[in-house]
Amino acid sequence: MNPIQTERLTKHYGSFPALIDLDLEVRPGEVFGFLGPNGAGKSTTIRVLMGELNPTSGSASVLGAKPRDVAHRRRLGYLPADLALWPAMTGRDTLKFFAKLRGGVDWSNVETLAERLDADLTKRVGELSTGNRQKIGLISVFMHTPDLLILDEPNAGLDPLVQHEFWAMMREVADDGRTVFLSSHTLSEVERVADRVGIIRKGHLIAVEEVAALRRKKMRHIELDIDGLVTEADLAEVPGARDIEIHPDRVELNFDGDMAHLLAVVSAKARLRDLHTQEADLEDIFLTYYQDAA
Numbered sequence: 001m002n003p004i005q006t007e008r009l010t011k012h013y014g015s016f017p018a019l020i021d022l023d024l025e026v027r028p029g030e031v032f033g034f035l036g037p038n039g040a041g042k043s044t045t046i047r048v049l050m051g052e053l054n055p056t057s058g059s060a061s062v063l064g065a066k067p068r069d070v071a072h073r074r075r076l077g078y079l080p081a082d083l084a085l086w087p088a089m090t091g092r093d094t095l096k097f098f099a100k101l102r103g104g105v106d107w108s109n110v111e112t113l114a115e116r117l118d119a120d121l122t123k124r125v126g127e128l129s130t131g132n133r134q135k136i137g138l139i140s141v142f143m144h145t146p147d148l149l150i151l152d153e154p155n156a157g158l159d160p161l162v163q164h165e166f167w168a169m170m171r172e173v174a175d176d177g178r179t180v181f182l183s184s185h186t187l188s189e190v191e192r193v194a195d196r197v198g199i200i201r202k203g204h205l206i207a208v209e210e211v212a213a214l215r216r217k218k219m220r221h222i223e224l225d226i227d228g229l230v231t232e233a234d235l236a237e238v239p240g241a242r243d244i245e246i247h248p249d250r251v252e253l254n255f256d257g258d259m260a261h262l263l264a265v266v267s268a269k270a271r272l273r274d275l276h277t278q279e280a281d282l283e284d285i286f287l288t289y290y291q292d293a294a
Ligand SMILES: Nc1ncnc2c1ncn2[C@@H]1O[C@H](COP(=O)(O)OP(=O)(O)OP(=O)(O)O)[C@@H](O)[C@H]1O
Pocket: 013, 016, 018, 036, 037, 038, 039, 040, 041, 042, 043, 044, 045, 081, 185
């Protein structure tokens, strides 16, 4: 049985189709990344899976049950995008409350998780920063060792060290044969932690890929500060160069080719003063690799 399975799942808000014929299969023991830009339909999918919204048509099963079936809730860990906690309660009291709802948890799990995430359980939740509040949310979804974790953009506000610990925690869940469904709008995050990635855009699931396959499509946005003149024609000859923009003393492009080749072509024409490279926009990645599907 797949922990998450949907068939032609569709959700309209009024006449607006937020989710269209979604066929999703999330397998046991994987971290599945659900990747899409803002407004793609990630939260809508998750809210339907959690039974917070009724689908317009199609069906979904979560841990073998219907989303509205509450019996399986104890085996789930759900972190919504807009987690609301009680500001006057401390982290510890908040987690005790959640633990009680779940019929009790092994409190040593909470202590271990708090230590790993460097969470302060003594402060009132309302006094915590966004990232520190998020840690309380994360503990609440891991503490009862659920079979399936559904996490809606869980990285909000976490600093890099904590982020690494959180990635390790998700990996451990999967290694334990349990499952994580993680939504994100950042390719680099999903790529680090997921086994497979589903890519959603404008309500359509446009691709499901092994992360290894996605990595091969890695496109960078590159800015080169130069003294001298490099023309569009020079760069267009380098395989993997796209969306080339020539500015005075600066060249920008999207690139997924051989960096040494690109730099050799540039250096032959001009003096390279500086180089900036970052992950290309999700939208550019869609248009480059998934044009037909999109
Ligand atoms: N309650 C609502 N009523 C009407 N339209 C909505 C409602 N909730 C979401 N939408 C619209 O549905 C689309 C999908 O929204 P959704 O929140 O699922 O996207 P998302 O991928 O989670 O985006 P984000 O990363 O910004 O959270 C968006 O165009 C959004 O404006």
